[in-house]
Amino acid sequence: GAGVSQTPSNKVTEKGKYVELRCDPISGHTALYWYRQSLGQGPEFLIYFQGTGAADDSGLPNDRFFAVRPEGSVSTLKIQRTERGDSAVYLCASSTTTGDEQFFGPGTRLTVL
């Protein structure tokens, strides 16, 4: 596609449930990033992939969060046992390679009731 796409655009779930958020990067981009943005704040880094491997997952808040990118393209962010504090907009970005300009998707707004 022309840009980074994310699905779903909105996700409402109940506390304790499991959710998956999907990111389709720009075709040919080898680097993929996940960020989380709370209301009134700038995005905060979660995890970064170069190819299929997670090069840096230091931003994941705890072991309930996990992300994969099995074929080096689409990535899925997985959140287990969701908590109300997980409510935020989850943004995905991709770049040609490490250190290049990052292009962001529209985000997934996650609401945990």
Next chain:
Amino acid sequence: KQEVTQIPAALSVPEGENLVLNCSFTDSAIYNLQWFRQDPGKGLTSLLLIQSSQREQTSGRLNASLDKSSGRSTLYIAASQPGDSATYLCAALTGANSKLTFGKGITLSVRP
């Protein structure tokens, strides 16, 4: 740890005014600095990227400058228009991990 600050948090100007948005960062060892625009409820649109070796970049009515030694970047918007109303975020790319560290953004309102 890199910290990025944008002050003020909000700005309101009349249409046609030239304006400067400020961004400061604590770690001067940046790889590049990127300016973004975010409309309410939307994702981030990349406006300008300045490499660490560059002093400025221009795109249309936008000009971004970078002074690594003082830890500052500015985004200059010429002849502002109501359509420029949005939140503007700066982000610094630091180190080998390539993560962007963002400021909280400046919410700009351009009054007709």
